[in-house]
Amino acid sequence: MGPKASFRGVSFPPQKVSNPAIEDAPLPQRVVLPLGEDRDRVCQPVVEVGEQVKTGQLVGQSADFLLAPVHSSISGRVTDIRPWFDQKGGEVLSVIVESDGIDSWQEELRSDERFLERATVQILADLKASGVVEIGPPAMPLHAKFAQPERPKEFLFLVGIPRAKMVDTVIINGIDAEPGMATKKAILQKNSSEILAGIKIIQKLLGSARVVLAVGSNGSLNSPLTSELAGLGVRVFQGKDKYPLGLNPILIKCVTGREIPLPDGSEQDIGVAVVDAVTLVHLVEAVRDRKPQVEKVVSVSGAGMSAVKNFKVRLGTVISDLVEQLEVLKGEPVKVIAGGAMTGDALFSADIPVTKETDALVFQTAGEAKSFSPDACINCGMCVRHCPAKLLPNELSKYCEFSMFEEARDEYLLHCIECGICAYVCPEKRPMLHLMRYGKRELSLV
Amino acid sequence: MDRAISLGKPMLRVSVAPHILQKITTSNLMYNTLIALVPALLAGIYFFGFAALKLALICMVTAVACEAGMQGLTGRKLAIKNGSGLLLGLLFALICSPEIPWWTAVAGTAIAVILGREIYGGLGNNPFNPVLVGWAVARISWSDHMTTWIMPEPLFGLEPGGYIEYPPLEVIRVDGLEALVDLPWLDLFIGNVPGTIGTVSVAAVLIGGIYLLARRIITWHVPVSFLASAWLFGLIFWLIDPETYANPTIYILSGWMVLGAFFLATDKGTVPVTGPGMIIFGIGCGLITMIIRYWGGFVDGVAFAILLMNATTPLLDRVRPRVYGRVKEVA
Ligand code: SF4
Ligand code: SF4
Numbered sequence: 001m002g003p004k005a006s007f008r009g010v011s012f013p014p015q016k017v018s019n020p021a022i023e024d025a026p027l028p029q030r031v032v033l034p035l036g037e038d039r040d041r042v043c044q045p046v047v048e049v050g051e052q053v054k055t056g057q058l059v060g061q062s063a064d065f066l067l068a069p070v071h072s073s074i075s076g077r078v079t080d081i082r083p084w085f086d087q088k089g090g091e092v093l094s095v096i097v098e099s100d101g102i103d104s105w106q107e108e109l110r111s112d113e114r115f116l117e118r119a120t121v122q123i124l125a126d127l128k129a130s131g132v133v134e135i136g137p138p139a140m141p142l143h144a145k146f147a148q149p150e151r152p153k154e155f156l157f158l159v160g161i162p163r164a165k166m167v168d169t170v171i172i173n174g175i176d177a178e179p180g181m182a183t184k185k186a187i188l189q190k191n192s193s194e195i196l197a198g199i200k201i202i203q204k205l206l207g208s209a210r211v212v213l214a215v216g217s218n219g220s221l222n223s224p225l226t227s228e229l230a231g232l233g234v235r236v237f238q239g240k241d242k243y244p245l246g247l248n249p250i251l252i253k254c255v256t257g258r259e260i261p262l263p264d265g266s267e268q269d270i271g272v273a274v275v276d277a278v279t280l281v282h283l284v285e286a287v288r289d290r291k292p293q294v295e296k297v298v299s300v301s302g303a304g305m306s307a308v309k310n311f312k313v314r315l316g317t318v319i320s321d322l323v324e325q326l327e328v329l330k331g332e333p334v335k336v337i338a339g340g341a342m343t344g345d346a347l348f349s350a351d352i353p354v355t356k357e358t359d360a361l362v363f364q365t366a367g368e369a370k371s372f373s374p375d376a377c378i379n380c381g382m383c384v385r386h387c388p389a390k391l392l393p394n395e396l397s398k399y400c401e402f403s404m405f406e407e408a409r410d411e412y413l414l415h416c417i418e419c420g421i422c423a424y425v426c427p428e429k430r431p432m433l434h435l436m437r438y439g440k441r442e443l444s445l446v
Numbered sequence: 447m448d449r450a451i452s453l454g455k456p457m458l459r460v461s462v463a464p465h466i467l468q469k470i471t472t473s474n475l476m477y478n479t480l481i482a483l484v485p486a487l488l489a490g491i492y493f494f495g496f497a498a499l500k501l502a503l504i505c506m507v508t509a510v511a512c513e514a515g516m517q518g519l520t521g522r523k524l525a526i527k528n529g530s531g532l533l534l535g536l537l538f539a540l541i542c543s544p545e546i547p548w549w550t551a552v553a554g555t556a557i558a559v560i561l562g563r564e565i566y567g568g569l570g571n572n573p574f575n576p577v578l579v580g581w582a583v584a585r586i587s588w589s590d591h592m593t594t595w596i597m598p599e600p601l602f603g604l605e606p607g608g609y610i611e612y613p614p615l616e617v618i619r620v621d622g623l624e625a626l627v628d629l630p631w632l633d634l635f636i637g638n639v640p641g642t643i644g645t646v647s648v649a650a651v652l653i654g655g656i657y658l659l660a661r662r663i664i665t666w667h668v669p670v671s672f673l674a675s676a677w678l679f680g681l682i683f684w685l686i687d688p689e690t691y692a693n694p695t696i697y698i699l700s701g702w703m704v705l706g707a708f709f710l711a712t713d714k715g716t717v718p719v720t721g722p723g724m725i726i727f728g729i730g731c732g733l734i735t736m737i738i739r740y741w742g743g744f745v746d747g748v749a750f751a752i753l754l755m756n757a758t759t760p761l762l763d764r765v766r767p768r769v770y771g772r773v774k775e776v777a
Contacts, residue, residue, distance in 0.1 A: 249771065262772070262773075265771065341463075341466045342464040342466070343463045346461050346463075346465065362465065369461075369465070375523075378472060378715055381720075385719075389770035390768065412769045420463050420464035423463075424466065427470050428471075433462055437462065
């Protein structure tokens, strides 16, 4: 199945991925488990300081539908419950567990091969209990993604888009979006059975929805998987290796021809749900094995590494501990990036834990780290030529630079999908994405 | 709330995404364009001798000096290393007759840099193509100097092309079409005719233009629409009245047409940035050029066509594709 739309973007030089596709990272000495995504929305801790916990034991939960429960990812003793920095620089209440080195599980995993016979409600409940999070953006617990929207969105109603559409297309995103990410391809190669099981679960949950598996161009699927997929009625979408195909707004456009209505719409509004291929595996583990999400596959690259390596890391492992244990970096990193090299966040400290949303860690030495310049735009048009949202980033950046936010909004600033391409191609090395985000933030405060 | 993390450790660098940047910089763009102009300059030297090289050097030195002076005066960061001054100087020399006195070259270049560009705040902020601003002032002020022509005298190999004594467009204007009957098109193409240093040799300019396209420094939109619209416009009139109007190909091969399409009408900052905008810009340039060539007061219309279209650039930038995710606006 080919793309339904073309898009603008850039191609990166191919990246090397090392073998084996996924290695297990050593068990961490301690984990820091943030109880939510920001300071104001956190789960209630259900353990106390000093308590012994086992791997997979619930440590925090919330009545909020959009907050996933938190489980301990190692066994050991709760040494503290206190605020800890998260990757955006905020402080979030976190449970800190010191390992006992045994890794004894809360309950023995009992694989139930007849999981498909369970009632839909039961599957959703299992999913909710396991705390699987779709990494997004926007990140949200997976069960929320599969629940149909409750409330119509007024602005969509006004412009004639059928409100509260049912999800009719599920896209499994198997495309590693940006340099530094390699987990999805590895998962597609190694976890065929989980991919198939996950698709069956989704088909059960969403009934009539059609499922599309989107993969990168270099044939990441083995042939038995391809034929089984065909048997399930799943279509395979072969994309080309061009950024930002892996980003949801563009992927949806290429697969379905639909666009997310911006600025306020979401993929649900157009009846699409995108599920990350890695999340799909967690989904299966949650439903089939009733295993809470305590691990995450993370790509590690940069700092002189010749290839990207994938590690299965316990959630809450502090990045500096991870680096020490893995011993893969060749140089002293001055920049630690959580996420891919195009859209990831540069961390101000390496003492930040790996979370359910961390899919890659990119390290850069002083030689590799780039810097922006404060120079004026020369109006070369490079950014305009490459912007996948078809904006005029040159003008937007100038508006934002000179605090003309209203003008920027009228020029569709809020349609920017924050892919970072404008900054990547700019010959003046202007901090384009920063200016876009700055403008968006100022507008959101009005 | 006590600090969760001690920040005393080696500080990490933070910056906003993206964390990788493409290698191309502004100086790359400028120096690549300079490289693309080398064939045209060599052709100029080949046909007009070292006077051409001398003129080019004078203009380049003047341009960089003026640039540095203005940046110093206005207290801006010195940016002469990015090559934009050199490029401006070279382009100015290439659109002048090799015979112009040195002071005309210096004055024209200085006007181009100072009044054409730096006064607006430097590279990318000027509304009009600075090279053409400088040239227009010089052409109007020192008309005689700017329109003295010499015969090409190839340094080696070729026989001097002796069919016409002025640039072909002047010949059409002054002597009529018959005077061009004997002129071999090959002479026009390789540049064995009188004219300005860098524009006589269409072949050399084309090599540079294709280089620019191949390195993706420019896109096809402006050059293609410029040349195509000029040729089609010429074709229409040639078909109607071949006695009065020359074969359109002659118009493409003579004067500044090709240099204008590839180098002057693609000047960063003074041309639209959207695809449709660039195409309209190119078409406008092509048509206005031909209109001036047919009926205007100046012999070659390229410069004024581009300057006129520069003025429409802000407007043409409004012509753009539909942005992602825009829902139909309700009445
Ligand atoms: S303006 Fe936004 S969507 Fe366009 S290239 Fe820049 S970051 Fe990407
Ligand atoms: S790429 Fe940079 S210099 Fe070029 S138009 Fe865009 S913002 Fe301006």
